[in-house]
Amino acid sequence: MLARQRQELIARAVEEHGGIRVSELVAELNVSDMTIRRDIETLAGKGLVRKVHGGATRADRSADEPGFTAKSEMHPQQKSEIARTTAELISPGSSVAVSAGTTAYAVAQELRHIKRLTVVTNSPPVAELLFDPEDKDRLVVLTGGVRTPSDALVGPVANEMLATVHVDTLILGVHGIDIDAGLTTPNLQEAQTNRALIRSAKHVVVVADHSKWGTIGLSTIATLDKIDTLVTDAELDEPARREISKQRVNLIIAARDDAPSASS
CATH class of the missing domain: 3.40.50.1360 (Rossmann fold)
Structure with a gap:
């Protein structure tokens, strides 16, 4: 599977579920922990997900205003x-x-x-x-x-x-x-x-x-x-x-x- 395809799957999973763990993605996509972390870094750099400890969550929406x-x-x-x-x-x-x-x-x-x-x-x-x-x-x-x-x-x-x-x-x-x-x-x-x-x-x-x-x-x-x-x-x-x-x-x-x- 190409990196772009993996990243599309990760972004879709995060959008559907609100967040996902690295361990879940490793098992589902049958790739290394480091590969998934690099994919999450790439997606986070594009603003498509938010990188958190152990996984990724939905990126902030433009109208979200944290306290x-x-x-x-x-x-x-x-x-x-x-x-x-x-x-x-x-x-x-x-x-x-x-x-x-x-x-x-x-x-x-x-x-x-x-x-x-x-x-x-x-x-x-x-x-x-x-x-x-x-x-x-x-x-x-x-x-x-x-x-x-x-x-x-x-x-x-x-x-x-x-x-x-x-x-x-x-x-x-x-x-x-x-x-x-x-x-x-x-x-x-x-x-x-x-x-x-x-x-x-x-x-x-x-x-x-x-x-x-x-x-x-x-x-x-x-x-x-x-x-x-x-x-x-x-x-x-x-x-x-x-x-x-x-x-x-x-x-x-x-x-x-x-x-x-x-x-x-």
């Missing part, structure tokens, strides 16, 4: 590496907008160590994290708006407030990144508010781990040419790196442990 807590449990090490690297881009005394999302929240944790910051955010968790009534050195501004499952404040109130704001840097978390669809989110209102955040900033820094590449949400926030820098982790594959660099985006690969960051 903040659920997303916090995904790729924590990579998010931590991205956060430390991104914080190095922020200078003391600057103004920063921080979007909602768990990777942006990880960056906010690192921003606590930078002096004299003004922070604008539509994320209640970020505002709660950074606000300290004893610290007169940091100003935290929280937009109003309607709260989403991903813990973002969105809608007309947030958008109108952001229309009057001008910051040095935006730290933007996203649901997915695709060469054609650009930066995406499953929430239509959040897309509008994120566009308002982009308009408010001189420099746009997108923070996203490697799993976001190839994921497409319901609504496009912006095309890749609208961002300045993308900070991701070392697991982003070489073809994706080349595609991103072609868009003239400053690609920064977050350092692992104490290794230096790599830019292209």
Whole structure:
């Protein structure tokens, strides 16, 4: 059986049953464990299934919107590496907008160590994290708006407030990144508010781990040419790196442990 035929059978089984184990596929297709894992990797890379421990499940739908807590449990090490690297881009005394999302929240944790910051955010968790009534050195501004499952404040109130704001840097978390669809989110209102955040900033820094590449949400926030820098982790594959660099985006690969960051 050809690899394409195997992968079609795997994708069909996942769609019908919601998920399937590697051991079941090995027995059914009479191939090695490693062959099935490679097939699942290929399908996951195309967004057709989601790779999980021991097998595969259905890929996220474009309108699916995981909650903040659920997303916090995904790729924590990579998010931590991205956060430390991104914080190095922020200078003391600057103004920063921080979007909602768990990777942006990880960056906010690192921003606590930078002096004299003004922070604008539509994320209640970020505002709660950074606000300290004893610290007169940091100003935290929280937009109003309607709260989403991903813990973002969105809608007309947030958008109108952001229309009057001008910051040095935006730290933007996203649901997915695709060469054609650009930066995406499953929430239509959040897309509008994120566009308002982009308009408010001189420099746009997108923070996203490697799993976001190839994921497409319901609504496009912006095309890749609208961002300045993308900070991701070392697991982003070489073809994706080349595609991103072609868009003239400053690609920064977050350092692992104490290794230096790599830019292209």
